[in-house]
Structures are given as C-alpha cells and as structure tokens.
Amino acid sequence: MKDAAKLIPPLDRRRFLEMAGRGIGASALVALLPGCGSGGGGSSGGGLGGTGVPLASLEVQALRRTSFGVSPDSLAAINALGVPNYLEQQLNYQAIDDSAIEAAVASTFPLASQTPAQLYPGFPDNIGDIVEDLVGATLYRAFFSPRQLYEVMVEFWSNHFSIHLVNGIIPALKPYDDFAVIRPNAMGKFRDLLQASAKSPAMLYYLDNFVNFVGEPQENYARELLELHTLGVDGGYTEDDVKEVARCFTGWTINQNTGEFLFVPFLHDNGAKTVLGTLIPVGGGVTDGETVLDLLASHPSTANFIATKLCRRFLSDDPPAGVIAAVATTFNLTDGDVVEMLRTLFASGEFQDIQDQKLARPMEFIGGLVRALNVNQTLPPDDGRLYFALLNLLSQVPFYWIPPNGYPDVAPYWGSTSGFLNRWRIALALNAPVIQEYFPVEHTVAGATNLAETVDLAAAAVLYRELSVADRTTIIDWLVTELGVTAQQPLDQATVNALAPFVVAMLVSSVYFQLR
Amino acid sequence: MTANPPKLRAAGGPGLPDVLVCVFQRGAADGMNSIIPYGDGDYYNLRPDIGILPPNQGGALDLDGFFGLHPAAAELLPPYQMGRLAAVHATGVPHNTRSHFDAQALVESGAADKQYLGTGWIGRHLAATESPSDRPFRAVAISGAVPMSLVGADDPLAVDSLEDFGIGDVGGTSYQDTLDTLYTGDLPFSGVAQAALTAMDELAASDPTQYPPENGADYPQSQLGSGLLQAAQLIKADLGVEVVCVDVSGWDHHENLPTVMPGSLADLAAALNAFHTDLGATMDHVTLAVMTEFGRRAAENGSNGTDHGTGGCAWLLGGGVIGAQVAGTWPGLDAGSLFQGEDLAITTDLRDVLVQLLERRLYSQNAATLFPGFTPGVVPGLFLNKS
Numbered sequence: 026m027k028d029a030a031k032l033i034p035p036l037d038r039r040r041f042l043e044m045a046g047r048g049i050g051a052s053a054l055v056a057l058l059p060g061c062g063s064g065g066g067g068s069s070g071g072g073l074g075g076t077g078v079p080l081a082s083l084e085v086q087a088l089r090r091t092s093f094g095v096s097p098d099s100l101a102a103i104n105a106l107g108v109p110n111y112l113e114q115q116l117n118y119q120a121i122d123d124s125a126i127e128a129a130v131a132s133t134f135p136l137a138s139q140t141p142a143q144l145y146p147g148f149p150d151n152i153g154d155i156v157e158d159l160v161g162a163t164l165y166r167a168f169f170s171p172r173q174l175y176e177v178m179v180e181f182w183s184n185h186f187s188i189h190l191v192n193g194i195i196p197a198l199k200p201y202d203d204f205a206v207i208r209p210n211a212m213g214k215f216r217d218l219l220q221a222s223a224k225s226p227a228m229l230y231y232l233d234n235f236v237n238f239v240g241e242p243q244e245n246y247a248r249e250l251l252e253l254h255t256l257g258v259d260g261g262y263t264e265d266d267v268k269e270v271a272r273c274f275t276g277w278t279i280n281q282n283t284g285e286f287l288f289v290p291f292l293h294d295n296g297a298k299t300v301l302g303t304l305i306p307v308g309g310g311v312t313d314g315e316t317v318l319d320l321l322a323s324h325p326s327t328a329n330f331i332a333t334k335l336c337r338r339f340l341s342d343d344p345p346a347g348v349i350a351a352v353a354t355t356f357n358l359t360d361g362d363v364v365e366m367l368r369t370l371f372a373s374g375e376f377q378d379i380q381d382q383k384l385a386r387p388m389e390f391i392g393g394l395v396r397a398l399n400v401n402q403t404l405p406p407d408d409g410r411l412y413f414a415l416l417n418l419l420s421q422v423p424f425y426w427i428p429p430n431g432y433p434d435v436a437p438y439w440g441s442t443s444g445f446l447n448r449w450r451i452a453l454a455l456n457a458p459v460i461q462e463y464f465p466v467e468h469t470v471a472g473a474t475n476l477a478e479t480v481d482l483a484a485a486a487v488l489y490r491e492l493s494v495a496d497r498t499t500i501i502d503w504l505v506t507e508l509g510v511t512a513q514q515p516l517d518q519a520t521v522n523a524l525a526p527f528v529v530a531m532l533v534s535s536v537y538f539q540l541r
Numbered sequence: 542m543t544a545n546p547p548k549l550r551a552a553g554g555p556g557l558p559d560v561l562v563c564v565f566q567r568g569a570a571d572g573m574n575s576i577i578p579y580g581d582g583d584y585y586n587l588r589p590d591i592g593i594l595p596p597n598q599g600g601a602l603d604l605d606g607f608f609g610l611h612p613a614a615a616e617l618l619p620p621y622q623m624g625r626l627a628a629v630h631a632t633g634v635p636h637n638t639r640s641h642f643d644a645q646a647l648v649e650s651g652a653a654d655k656q657y658l659g660t661g662w663i664g665r666h667l668a669a670t671e672s673p674s675d676r677p678f679r680a681v682a683i684s685g686a687v688p689m690s691l692v693g694a695d696d697p698l699a700v701d702s703l704e705d706f707g708i709g710d711v712g713g714t715s716y717q718d719t720l721d722t723l724y725t726g727d728l729p730f731s732g733v734a735q736a737a738l739t740a741m742d743e744l745a746a747s748d749p750t751q752y753p754p755e756n757g758a759d760y761p762q763s764q765l766g767s768g769l770l771q772a773a774q775l776i777k778a779d780l781g782v783e784v785v786c787v788d789v790s791g792w793d794h795h796e797n798l799p800t801v802m803p804g805s806l807a808d809l810a811a812a813l814n815a816f817h818t819d820l821g822a823t824m825d826h827v828t829l830a831v832m833t834e835f836g837r838r839a840a841e842n843g844s845n846g847t848d849h850g851t852g853g854c855a856w857l858l859g860g861g862v863i864g865a866q867v868a869g870t871w872p873g874l875d876a877g878s879l880f881q882g883e884d885l886a887i888t889t890d891l892r893d894v895l896v897q898l899l900e901r902r903l904y905s906q907n908a909a910t911l912f913p914g915f916t917p918g919v920v921p922g923l924f925l926n927k928s
Contacts, residue, residue: 241843441699442737503719
C-alpha cells in the first residue's frame with residue numbers, strides 16, 4: 026500500500042478528475058480568452074456573524090480592508106511591522122517604491138498616460154485600445170502595486186467622481202482624468218481633487234457642463250456636484266441652489282482643439298448669484314465656480330458625506346455615527362486631508378472591533394484571487410484581458426458604471442443570486458488548465474501528504490484564516506467520499522496537485538472568501 | 542426541442558393573479574416627447590427645437606385627437622389599437638426630488654416626499670400574500686442585482702441570464718451539495734446562496750430557454766428585448782413566477798434629444814410589441830407596467846435636451862388593461878399650470894395606478910395599505926376586474 030494513487034478506485038478518481046476542464050471552465054470563460062474563441066454582514070462580536078467561526082487575525086483583517094486582497098508578501102510585511110506601522114507605511118505611500126510597476130504599466134499600457142491631444146488624432150478608431158490600456162493599467166496597479174492603500178483610494182475616488190468610460194469622446198479624455206485628476210490627489214486634499222475634477226474635460230463632457238452657457242443653462246453637472254460629489258442628497262441645498270450653481274459654471278467648457286479645460290468669458294453668466302445663502306457678486310468670471318467649490322469643500326455636509334463614504338468603504342455598510350463624526354471632524358480640521366482622515370479611521374476602536382461586515386465586491390474577489398494565487402505577481406501574458414473578462418462577468422469593470430453615482434459599496438447590491446453564482450463559476454474555472462496559467466493553485470498544497478493536509482494548506486494559503494471545525498469536516502468528508510480514501514491516508518504529490526483546483530474552488534466559493 | 546404542454550400556473554392563469562412584469566426606465570424618460578400633447582399649443586412654445594410636430598404635419602401618430610405617439614414608437618400602435626395598451630400621462634410619485642437615485646428608490650418604494658421605506662412596493666405585496674405555489678421563483682429580476690421594488694419579498698432572485706444560470710457540469714452533485722452544506726446555518730449570505738443553489742436546480746430541470754419566441758414575435762437585441770424575452774420564457778416554463786422586473790437604462794437625455802431619444806423609444810416599442818405578440822393568449826393573465834423615476838422639464842434646455850422634471854408617463858400592457866386610452870387629467874403647460882413654474886404637474890399619483898393594478902389584477906386586498914402614508918385618490922378605470 027505504498028502507492029497512494031492506487032488507493033483511489035479508478036472509476037471514482039476518473040470521474041472526479043474529469044471535472045477538470047469541463048463546465049464553465051472549458052466553455053464560457055475560456056472563450057473569453059484572447060485567441061480562444063469568440064469572444065449584509067453579520068453582527069459584531071464574532072467572525073462570520075457571530076457564528077463561532079474563528080476570526081481572522083487582526084493583521085489579515087487590516088489587509089483585507091486596505092488592499093485588493095491578501096498576498097503572501099503583504100501578510101509577511103504586516104506580520105513583521107504590526108498593523109499600526111504597516112498602515113503608517115501605506116499612508117506614506119510615496120516612500121514605497123513602485124517604479125517596477127510603473128515601468129511595466131508605461132510599456133504595456135501606453136495609452137493610459139496620453140493626453141486628449143495625443144489621443145484625438147487616432148480617435149475613434151483607437152477607442153478599443155484606449156479602453157484596454159486604461160482598464161489594464163488600473164487592474165495591474167490595483168492587483169500588483171505595493172502601494173495597495175493608495176490604489177484603494179484611487180479606486181475610491183474614481184468611483185466617487187465616477188465617469189462612464191465608453192461614452193462619446195470620453196475615451197480620449199478619461200486617461201487624463203485618471204493620471205492628472207484622480208491619481209495625484211487621491212491621498213491629498215479634497216478641495217484640490219474637487220477642483221481638478223470640476224475642470225476635468227472628461228467630467229465636463231460626461232455631465233454636460235461643456236454645453237452649459239449663459240442663457241442656455243444645463244444643470245446636470247451642478248446637480249451631481251451637490252448631490253454626489255460634495256453635500257449629499259440631504260446636505261441642505263435647494264432646487265434654486267442647483268440652478269444658481271449651474272449659472273456659476275456657465276462657460277466652463279472644453280477646448281475643442283486640445284481637449285483641455287477652457288473658460289469662455291462670453292459664454293459665462295456674469296450676473297450675481299446666491300449659492301447656499303452666499304452672494305456671489307457680478308463680474309466674477311471663472312472665480313464664480315471656484316467660489317462655489319470653496320463653499321462646498323468647506324461645508325459640514327460635505328465633511329459628513331465624505332466621512333460616511335470612507336467609513337462605509339473601510340468598516341461596514343452602515344457605519345456607526347461616532348466614527349463618522351470623528352472622521353468628519355478631521356476633514357474639517359485639515360481641509361479635507363485624505364491621509365489624516367484615514368489615520369483617524371484606522372486609529373478608531375471601530376477599525377479593530379468591526380469584523381467580517383463587508384462583502385468583497387468583484388474587484389476584491391478577483392484581486393483576492395490574483396494576490397493569493399499569482400504569488401509571483403507577474404502580469405499574465407494576455408496583458409490582463411482575462412481579468413477584464415472576469416470583472417465583466419461580475420459586472421465591475423473599472424469605469425464601466427453608467428450613471429454618475431459610481432459602483433455601490435454595499436452588500437445588498439453585490440450579494441445577489443447572480444452575484445454569488447458568477448463567483449462560483451469563476452472559482453470552478455480554476456480547474457481549466459488554461460486558467461491555471463493565470464491563477465496557479467498547486468503551490469497552495471505543496472507538501473501535503475493526505476486529504477486533511479491538502480485542505481488545511483489550501484485554506485491557509487487562500488483564506489488566511491482557519492475554517493470552523495464543521496466546515497473543515499464538510500470539505501474533507503466530500504473529498505473522502507469522492508476519492509474513497511480516508512483523510513489521513515497517504516497521497517502522492519501528483520494526486521494532491523490534481524485535487525488542488527477543486528479544493529481551492531470550494532474555498533473560494535465559501536463565505537470565508539466573500540468577506541472584506 | 543419541443544415545448545412542454547402548458548400546465549396550470551401558480552400565477553398567470555384563470556382564477557389566479559396575473560403575472561406582473563415591471564419595466565423600469567432608468568434615467569427619467571421624457572414623457573412629453575414619448576406621448577406628444579400636440580393639442581396643447583404651449584408644448585411648441587416650450588419645445589421649439591425638440592418638439593414633435595402634430596399628426597397633420599407628419600409628426601406624431603395620432604392617438605385620440607389630443608395626444609400623439611412619437612413616430613419612433615410606432616410599434617406600439619398595434620397593441621394600442623387592439624385595446625391592450627394604455628398610457629397614463631402626467632403621472633408619477635410626488636416625491637419632490639430631482640435626483641435620479643433618490644427618485645428611483647422612492648418610486649420603487651412607492652413613497653412620496655422622501656419617506657424612505659427600505660422595502661419595495663412589490664416586495665411588500667408579495668410578503669403580504671401567500672404564494673399559490675411553494676416554488677422559489679415568486680420574484681425574479683432579469684438583472685445582476687435585485688431592484689429596490691422587490692426588496693421585502695423572501696429571497697427575490699437576480700438572474701442575469703437564464704441560459705448561464707448554473708455552475709456547469711462538475712461531475713456529479715457532490716460539489717454542489719458540499720457548497721450547500723457550507724452555506725447552511727446562521728451565516729451572512731446563506732439565504733441568497735441557498736436561493737441561488739435551489740434556482741439553479743429548478744432552472745436546470747425546466748430549462749426555460751427551450752421556449753423560442755412564438756407568433757412571429759421579434760425581440761430587439763437589447764437590454765430590454767433580452768429581458769422581456771427571458772420574462773416570457775420564465776412565464777412559459779411554469780416555474781411559479783409571479784413578478785418579473787426588467788430594467789431599461791439610457792433615458793437621461795440632457796442633450797441632443799432629437800438624435801438620441803428615437804432609438805430608445807423604438808427599442809421600447811419593439812420590445813413591448815414582441816412580448817405582447819409572443820405571449821398571445823397568455824397575455825390575458827399578464828400585466829406589464831412601464832414606469833420611470835420622474836418626467837423632465839417642460840421646456841427644452843440649451844443643448845436640445847431636457848433637464849430633470851416631475852410628471853411623466855407610464856405604460857400599461859395586457860389583456861386586463863383597458864387600453865386604447867391616454868388616461869389622466871392633462872394639467873396644461875401654461876406658466877400657471879406648471880409645477881413650480883417649470884415642470885409638467887402630476888395629476889395622477891402613480892400609486893393610484895398601482896393600487897388599481899394590484900386590486901383588479903393581482904387579487905390584492907386593500908392594496909392602498911401597502912403604501913404607508915398614501916391617501917388614495919380617484920383614478921380612471923385602467924384595468925378590468927379579474928374574475
């Protein structure tokens with residue numbers, strides 16, 4: 026009985042291993058590859074809703090919330106530094122060397138760093154290439170950058186100032202919005218970010234302010250500026266404020282030759298306006314809009330609105346009022362300094378106490394897979410097109426959200442039957458050999474000599490937390506029944522490797538992997 | 542594949558509630574450029590560049606001597622003339638917000654004046670009625686996510702594609718059974734995971750995608766066309782479906798309305814006409830309602846579009862609809878009649894329409910109580926009483 030493979034009854038083993046490459050793995054997902062075809066959280070006080078499931082370590086919890094997924098490297102770093110020092114290092118992001126990532130982005134996704142003037146000549150024939158480069162660069166940085174918290178904030182603000190990419194001339198304008206508006210200000214002052222966004226040609230186009238002229242007002246941007254970017258819908262503005270703000274932004278348009286911001290004085294309404302009770306006198310020109318941005322950025326409703334969204338991102342769908350108030354206070358005291366707000370949030374008791382409350386969105390689900398499994402953190406040979414396809418299946422491709430409110434960040438939206446089903450399909454696709462080039466799984470079970478060790482090693486490598494005794498038993502019993510061996514019977518490495526994709530798929534499909 | 546012989550359905554049959562198909566036009570459809578009040582001269586003063594000309598100048602398709610259909614929506618004429626399609630004009634929920642997201646949440650809640658309810662009007666209706674069957678398909682959204690209108694029902698399903706709703710062949714049932722066990726118990730998301738697993742089994746057993754469009758129905762290749770085709774397939778597959786929600790986005794026409802809106806209208810008309818044609822006699826037991834979050838400003842804006850407004854229009858389709866009418870009181874478009882001096886006023890509270898729908902077609906008792914804080918008003922007859 027030395028040869029473990031012989032212990033497995035041939036029929037059962039064959040049937041089990043036949044799963045590989047079948048179903049979704051062999052059809053739909055593989056077809057997405059280039060050249061391969063056509064085309065509410067639980068209550069606090071315990072892990073997984075107080076069910077007695079072992080909690081993840083504080084280090085793992087911190088990583089899950091401040092990155093796109095736990096990787097072996099990031100776990101080693103936070104274990105060595107401790108949570109506070111690790112987060113401080115991440116906040117001081119410019120000291121983290123990301124030159125290798127940026128060099129790879131520059132060479133692989135060149136259009137992501139081009140200006141409207143550079144992209145105009147090839148437009149619209151280059152739309153596909155621009156989309157591929159901008160989304161590719163975004164995913165590459167999110168999944169592989171050592172500046173994980175910074176990339177989380179880039180995603181946060183890209184969503185806060187959401188712009189639908191495939192819309193009119195926006196493909197030519199959005200790369201500039203990404204590299205000149207969002208990224209330089211993602212860890213800066215809110216007021217700077219707000220003004221950069223207000224003058225961003227992509228935003229001017231998306232929310233129609235480029236055709237907002239004196240005598241012919243267009244209030245789309247004005248309304249969303251108040252409702253979505255600053256005060257929030259109940260932030261205390263009136264319909265008259267919307268109209269007056271629209272007047273203030275008349276003449277803020279786009280230079281048709283360069284695709285840059287342009288203020289056209291003769292298209293501006295130079296009359297006096299009143300916004301939120303403040304008189305904006307006649308003759309202000311471009312400063313009218315800037316005054317509005319000052320009023321909004323210093324308004325307590327804005328502090329509360331931004332603080333709420335930050336707490337929702339890092340804590341829970343319905344965050345406690347106390348920590349929101351603390352972050353809002355920091356906003357008011359620091360002129361909306363993002364790093365200082367995050368520092369307040371991370372130092373709060375809630376950041377330690379609130380656990381297992383967030384559903385990972387597709388970005389963190391795929392990011393979590395990539396970061397756990399692709400341990401070399403290398404961009405796959407398809408330049409990330411598979412990631413694009415997977416996020417498309419899960420409905421969270423960056424910049425693909427159509428209305429201006431950005432992708433939701435609450436469980437009721439993402440935790441639908443379709444949402445879960447598509448995660449399970451992707452997990453099973455790990456069985457397909459072609460997918461394993463992108464998501465290698467064998468290393469997760471290296472050294473396992475029986476079923477129990479296979480499950481334990483895979484769980485440690487993928488979930489970074491212990492399974493409950495009951496769940497561990499369920500998974501081991503499934504394998505025992507399928508293979509006809511006991512949990513402790515020796516298996517050779519080839520058998521263990523053949524099992525790995527199924528074990529990892531089951532773990533990735535479980536609720537443990539769905540939490541952020 | 543041959544279709545299964547029709548069986549008595551849990552909903553949608555004689556003596557049973559109609560199947561409700563709820564279509565939501567996301568983005569705030571412009572009612573006044575969908576159903577043209579060409580008999581109101583102020584319309585052309587307010588919309589000199591984007592207004593649709595009257596029928597006698599080759600513009601709108603006359604409906605009743607006052608209103609005309611946008612010509613791009615011509616495919617709606619047959620069901621209208623058959624008496625199975627009605628429109629309600631100057632309708633909406635008086636929520637007094639012009640935020641898309643707020644207004645959608647409020648309309649789907651059935652709530653006025655920012656009374657957030659946290660549940661949807663359909664969800665509350667389903668929670669208040671016993672299912673005629675014990676099937677898991679009472680409420681389905683053809684979507685990746687559950688819309689607010691269904692919140693409150695037990696585990697409403699979000700099915701983005703009937704064809705792909707499965708995890709594939711994994712060599713037997715043990716994989717799925719194990720997953721089922723892992724999601725059993727008091728865990729976050731166990732309810733939705735269990736619902737997905739059950740629905741997967743039921744869809745595999747009944748395979749609704751085997752039902753092709755019938756009677757020459759031709760669905761457009763679009764979000765709405767695909768959504769309504771799948772709604773029809775769910776109804777034909779006898780899965781106990783009572784409500785299907787389908788979204789159609791892209792109605793936020795702030796600029797170049799004459800260029801962009803006809804495509805949206807043509808899609809709406811083609812999809813509704815195809816659904817009506819496809820289901821044939823089954824439409825006697827199906828009611829489809831189209832609604833949006835609010836109408837648009839009465840006057841055009843500076844970029845040949847319209848900004849956010851108030852009163853809009855709704856569409857009702859089915860064998861139980863008293864069709865061939867544009868119902869509701871026209872409030873007029875003179876300065877004194879416009880809501881807040883600039884919007885088409887609401888003269889028919891959309892909730893009155895929904896209450897009549899629920900009571901006359903879905904056997905709801907006291908449907909008005911499903912809308913907290915709502916005082917029912919008088920509405921014209923829009924639905925036949927289901928026997």
